[in-house]
Amino acid sequence: MMLNQTHDPARLSWVDTANDTATDFPLQNLPYGVFRPGPVATPRLGVAIGTSILDLAAAAHVGLLPEIATAACRQSSLNELMALGAPAWSALRARLSELLGADTCPAGPLRARVESCLTPLARAVMLLPAQIGDYTDFYASIFHATNVGTMLRPDSPLLPNYKWVPVGYHGRSSSIVVSGTAVRRPNGQTKPADLPAPVFGPCKNLDYELELAAFVGPGNPPGTAVPVAHAGQNIFGVVLLNDWSARDLQTWEYQPLGPFLAKNFASTISPWVVTLEALAPFRCPAFARPADDPAPLPHLTDAADQKCGGLDLTLEVWLATAAMRAAGTAPVRLTRGNFQTMYWTLAQLLAHHASNGCNLRPGDLLGSGTVSGPAKDSRGCLLELTWRGTEPLTLPNGEVRKFLADGDEVILRGYAERPGARRLGLGECRGLVLPAVTTEVSYNK
Ligand code: MN
Numbered sequence: 001m002m003l004n005q006t007h008d009p010a011r012l013s014w015v016d017t018a019n020d021t022a023t024d025f026p027l028q029n030l031p032y033g034v035f036r037p038g039p040v041a042t043p044r045l046g047v048a049i050g051t052s053i054l055d056l057a058a059a060a061h062v063g064l065l066p067e068i069a070t071a072a073c074r075q076s077s078l079n080e081l082m083a084l085g086a087p088a089w090s091a092l093r094a095r096l097s098e099l100l101g102a103d104t105c106p107a108g109p110l111r112a113r114v115e116s117c118l119t120p121l122a123r124a125v126m127l128l129p130a131q132i133g134d135y136t137d138f139y140a141s142i143f144h145a146t147n148v149g150t151m152l153r154p155d156s157p158l159l160p161n162y163k164w165v166p167v168g169y170h171g172r173s174s175s176i177v178v179s180g181t182a183v184r185r186p187n188g189q190t191k192p193a194d195l196p197a198p199v200f201g202p203c204k205n206l207d208y209e210l211e212l213a214a215f216v217g218p219g220n221p222p223g224t225a226v227p228v229a230h231a232g233q234n235i236f237g238v239v240l241l242n243d244w245s246a247r248d249l250q251t252w253e254y255q256p257l258g259p260f261l262a263k264n265f266a267s268t269i270s271p272w273v274v275t276l277e278a279l280a281p282f283r284c285p286a287f288a289r290p291a292d293d294p295a296p297l298p299h300l301t302d303a304a305d306q307k308c309g310g311l312d313l314t315l316e317v318w319l320a321t322a323a324m325r326a327a328g329t330a331p332v333r334l335t336r337g338n339f340q341t342m343y344w345t346l347a348q349l350l351a352h353h354a355s356n357g358c359n360l361r362p363g364d365l366l367g368s369g370t371v372s373g374p375a376k377d378s379r380g381c382l383l384e385l386t387w388r389g390t391e392p393l394t395l396p397n398g399e400v401r402k403f404l405a406d407g408d409e410v411i412l413r414g415y416a417e418r419p420g421a422r423r424l425g426l427g428e429c430r431g432l433v434l435p436a437v438t439t440e441v442s443y444n445k
Helices: 056-061 079-084 086-100 109-115 142-152 228-234 247-253 303-308 322-326 346-354
Strands: 032-036 044-049 052-055 118-120 125-127 135-138 168-170 176-178 187-190 199-202 210-216 235-242 267-269 314-320 332-338 365-367 409-416 424-434
Touching (some): 044 056, 052 086, 086 109, 210 346, 235 346, 235 409, 235 424, 267 424
Parallel strands (some): 135 365
Antiparallel strands (some): 187 199, 210 365, 235 267, 314 332, 314 409
């Protein structure tokens, strides 16, 4: 993907807070989200800029946006914009960059019109950015797959298909929630080793998974494939994803058909979709496979994707326990990893998904799988960090965790920074763990 004026790190915005070196949302980012400006207002599209949101419905109303994207920007979800495709996304981004740039929009009547469309981010209620039709979760970190496999099958951690097939499963979209939504500890069946039969009750081994997720753009008609060389243009952008996981339920249920109730009770995403175009300065080569690993099959191989299909994106997990919040202590970082350690690129995941003729649709969400790197402090879930609870974590305040406790808040963060590029971030993906409900009262509350 070519760099253009929207990526120029020297450019500033006339929205002062966008020029703060620590902001996730400088002029070079321009991520899209859906928000309510107040509790009773209707949802509308917005673009984050510093500590403000540019209201796209308002901007469309006063004729500031390119014709090709105006109708899509008046919707209450991003699906229509996602369906337009890369040329329209690029035209809209170029125009937004122009309208919000200090150099391209000097003080005057035009800037005043744009300024009238700004609203404070802090007062907005963020919603899910799209109507997510289908949600698929992959397993694209070989380090995660190897760690988990070692716990389950010490003799053969990686199954024979791993280096050939981007492994995934169909998740559930109904329970995807936006950052800030509290998540209730699930109930379910577990089979304690010392009992003859399974029991039903609150999950005891609740975990998070640090993931990146891609929103599908135009998609593909049923019965067609998406060549890996074109797959990148079929991805609108990315968000952070916490794939909450009930490990004890998972252990009992996962054979033979894979994850089910251990995963589908809740998945949390960050509200701001950072476009692949914004991430262009942070592309890097695909993961370098060890010399004795097989090359991917031809339908998953593309020279350009191998050269720049990776993403140099730092991803972190932070934890704030109830005791930490009560004491006014800042969250503690548990993990720092990087998306460039993933065995499969986003384009390979999408191309594989469509390779059998499965139609993908605008707003479908593709989770990467837990992002774990080779180092211990880059493991993206507690299952790996505590090695299934056998090596508990001791937090700075003395609290100990094997898995999540009620009242724990998990915060995912992501950002990209490189010499010669403006640092930008994905914002945050937060979720607070609530106690399980007793099932007898859960239906008629
Ligand atoms: Mn997952």
